[in-house]
Amino acid sequence: MVRRTGSICTLLALLAFLLWAPVSTAAANTSGSPEREAAACGVLAPGASAAAERAIAAACAEVAAGTWYTWGGGHGARPGATYGQVDPTDPDSEHDPERLGFDCSGLVRHAYAVAAGSDILNGDASSQYYTHRAAGRFTAAQGLATLVPGDLLAWGTSRDLHHIAIYLGAGKMVEAKESGTRLMVSDVRLNGDYFGALRVNTGQVTGHIHQTWGTGVWTKAEPSTAATRVYAFPGSTTIRVQCQKHAELVTAEGYTNDAWSYLPDYKAWMTNIYIKGPAWLEGVPECTTQTPTQKQAQAQARTQAQALQPALMRSL
Template sequence: MTHTHPCRLAIWAAAVVTAPALALAVPIAAGAAPAADSCGVLSSGASAAAQAAVQAACSQLGVWYTWGGGHGATPGATFGYYDGSDPASKDDGSRRGFDCSGLTRYAYYRATGRDILDGTASDQHSSPLAVQRFSAGQGAGPLLPGDLMFWGGGYVHHVAMYIGAGQMVEAYESGTRIRQTAVRTGGDYAGAIRLAASPGNPPPPPAGGGAVFQTWGTGVRTHNAPSTGAGVVDDFAGPTQVGVICQEHAQKVTAEGYTNDAWSKLSDGSWITNIYLKGPAWLAGVADCGGTPPPSGGITESTWGSDVRTHSAASTDAGVVDLFPGPTRVGVVCQEHAQKVSAEGYTNDAWSKLSDGSWITNIYLKGDAWLAGVPGC
């Protein structure tokens, strides 16, 4: 919370999809009064959804704070990135976790089954779902478990979840882990909100693998092939969660001010243009279906291993661009000698530039240390 800028500048086009962190919730027996230092619903009066959100937030105690974490296309822990100012943030690219608003987003997603809190702490403070607002001068007295508390003088930069009995759960700052702590209502405390939310359950992962993404817009159609001229399979009247199995480059589509040739295959076998999926033009962490041609002037290679990251420059210290949970086909344009990396028992200074402009150490590409047939950059 020591940052003066927003805890997360959330832009869904930069999303990364990962699995939620391991649950560590402390269950509360019906009718039992929890101890003051336990994490759970510590006072009465909260709605069922708010209580479920508290339990979800408590389940992440001990998970890393990471700048930008938790803002993938589907709520859940993600690798973060260096914020450019705080030395403690330099390790965030190698830590899977949440920033402050990523944690509260995830908690209410687990509680409601809907992604109702995407965005920065400032965005959440302005949520149209707020049914009651509390000023800084009111302190924590009127708060109920599940209420969101905010900090920021002039611009909200931090959010935490009140859990009752003068306690809250927060993702605080780089170099720390998600924690339960006493509430703070001094300094630049900016008040709190209470959300109107109904309990529900997030959808399970799609059968056969893949990840859950959310559509946006209205009247969005899926097709029986990756083309707007193919037969219509489904029509979504509003935002809908769908299971994405893989993606490939196919028909170029222009809609809603965007142009993209990437299409995703859904778990029911239908196809949707990536324009209508929350996420980057080419979805992070989603495998190629095998129909993507090699990039101009390069070749298609396969990665190996799990949780392999690409970077904005040929260095592990550069910002993380993408994360591949498993082997993935990528387009390699060129390669060069740069930072020497040791990983998985190999040492190599060769890096490959991919068709999206990101870089990957050749250690995680199947092939020789210096790829045959790929030109130097």
């Protein structure tokens, strides 16, 4: 009798395990499900504009739909999900041409097109970060304290920003992260090469708006061809010009010009040769005050001079 009771207990335990195992496996598989991701996606802090809230809602709708990351996705003639491409450097992208989805900048483009009612952020992560539609910019050193939901977060360097995402608040963001994953909500990654953030102006743009021409045209830290390179325009780009000045004479593309324009969104200079219009841009004021770049250089010089002063005094 004891032996028979033991057998029954063993069978009951085995049956319980068999019934439990599929449920447990299913629960584990839902940990990254669209339903769970969508539940965490939304405006998670105060301060967002109505347009920013619409952008977040559009991105979160794609999360809820279980939309895939696809390399190059979202960069069709119009905003919206497209089939991706194979990234030669990423084996995980082999199925991207079979999947309808977005890459990081494709998602941002789609979200803000829905928010604004027009295609205001067409381009890659760099062109989106340096948009003339920036209502505010924030450095990596400022962290998240100054940000509100809807701000765009960027990673990389001034020459190459390789990733962009939409801030939700409370240290969270919605992003198209990498091939082989679906759109997701993530903790903001402030380590590594986090570059900074910007707030998007979906309304009317103020300032002197111009268009560049040419490909691979570099902006410079100072109005000189020998100055440090800041960022290269991959093609024709809409820019905001703050002011212009006469500086180094440049000959390129069959033109010669000594006029340079200061671009506040890049904190950099560009020869007027590559800005569509006359050699001296109409309506743009001359740079009569120091730009932020020049002020920073002078501040560094003053700091160095102050550091050297005690040593110089001791040598007298």
